[in-house]
Amino acid sequence: KDGPKPLERALHEKPPFTVGDIKKVIPPHCFKRSVIRSFSYVVYDLTIASIFYYLANNYIPLLPNSLAYVAWPVYWIFQGCVLTGVWVIAHECGHHAFSDYQWLDDTVGLILHSALLVPYFSWKYSHRRHHSNTGSIEHDEVFVPKLKSGVRSTAKYLNNPPGRILTLLVTLTMGWPLYLMFNVSGRYYDRFACHFDPNSPIYSNRERAQIFISDAGILTVFYILFRLASTKGLVWVLTMYGGPLLVVNGFLVLITFLQHTHPSLPHYDSTEWDWLRGALATVDRDYGILNKVFHNITDTHVTHHLFSTMPHYHAMEATKAIKPILGDYYQFDGTSIFKAMYRETKEC
Numbered sequence: 466k467d468g469p470k471p472l473e474r475a476l477h478e479k480p481p482f483t484v485g486d487i488k489k490v491i492p493p494h495c496f497k498r499s500v501i502r503s504f505s506y507v508v509y510d511l512t513i514a515s516i517f518y519y520l521a522n523n524y525i526p527l528l529p530n531s532l533a534y535v536a537w538p539v540y541w542i543f544q545g546c547v548l549t550g551v552w553v554i555a556h557e558c559g560h561h562a563f564s565d566y567q568w569l570d571d572t573v574g575l576i577l578h579s580a581l582l583v584p585y586f587s588w589k590y591s592h593r594r595h596h597s598n599t600g601s602i603e604h605d606e607v608f609v610p611k612l613k614s615g616v617r618s619t620a621k622y623l624n625n626p627p628g629r630i631l632t633l634l635v636t637l638t639m640g641w642p643l644y645l646m647f648n649v650s651g652r653y654y655d656r657f658a659c660h661f662d663p664n665s666p667i668y669s670n671r672e673r674a675q676i677f678i679s680d681a682g683i684l685t686v687f688y689i690l691f692r693l694a695s696t697k698g699l700v701w702v703l704t705m706y707g708g709p710l711l712v713v714n715g716f717l718v719l720i721t722f723l724q725h726t727h728p729s730l731p732h733y734d735s736t737e738w739d740w741l742r743g744a745l746a747t748v749d750r751d752y753g754i755l756n757k758v759f760h761n762i763t764d765t766h767v768t769h770h771l772f773s774t775m776p777h778y779h780a781m782e783a784t785k786a787i788k789p790i791l792g793d794y795y796q797f798d799g800t801s802i803f804k805a806m807y808r809e810t811k812e813c
Contacts, residue, residue: 473528475727475731475794475796477746478774479735481636481740484582484771486792488560490790491786492783495783497776497778497779498565498774498776499564499571499776500564500566502776502778503564504551507513507577508528510547510551513680514544516545521536521540521705521792523549525540529612541708544708544709545708545711546759547711547758548713548786549716550758550759551580551581552583552713554760554774555577556578556592556762558571558578559578559585559588559802560596561594576681576682579683582686582710582715583681584679585603585678587660587667589678590669590675591667592606596770598743599725599740599743599747599770600730600731600732600733600743600744600746601734601735602733602734603652603735604652604698605724605743607725608725610671610722610726610732615674623756630808633806633807635713636718637718637719640714640718641714644660645661646659648667660676661679661680661683665712668739671675681777687798691700692734693706716759722809723805723809724748724749724766725748726809727796728808728813729796730748735776744767745767745771745791747767748767748797749763749764749796749797750799751763752764760777761777761781764797765781765784767782767784768780771787
């Protein structure tokens, strides 16, 4: 199946199957989590990242300036792609998809996400609400399309090719920190919402203590970066860490944007929304070789929304198993990512 046509509405009627029906067609072993196998992906990714770090740190400074100006962006892209894979593993920890032990998942997730300046528990809880309310205009957490009545009059000035490119550039470079700090593009709250604030309306009372832990993790990493900048210089920190982090942040926004934004995908108000229809209002994409680098979060996202505790290394097998029962309710779009991100910015 080629997936939804760009301007053709996907199915939005109540499906003739249940989540239980879908689960029955998936091999039982797909739901089993292995500590050893999960850690093998952590070790693999960190090994590759260490190799890239070693090569960049020891050899790029030896290059003539003309070559170094090319080599640094290449390092940022390659390292950023690998670290996006690390980001995905930490995201799985937040879903309790890493192991059978919640304490282990939270420990690994806290370390990995903090290293990438992600407040682990803070985002874990807001992301959980996204999974609980996917496709809901009122209650989904991210990339909720505005109603016509809510579109600002200034938006018309960006509704042109240069404006769309500018929108994409700002979204991919600044979208993630702006969302974490100011809830930009997030759901509406009646007061200021911030992922670093334990008293934010995003969180329930029982979750607030762990927001302090997330903040402590971020502050620890900032302190380490400060010490590195003091000894090795700010430029070293920016080139070795800052560049790859920008790529990670850009990919995470792009991946999420394209998973939940498509001219064909429905969004529902409270009169029509239900969890299953919302979970099916997602689309799998093809990033080529990066599908593997990103642990298939890109091309198995429909399955992930249906069964978020399933480890990534079983998601492709599960996706193949559920396609027949989902039929036209399964959405995949193989459009080039560069073309898709511009089209979705234009049409959505």
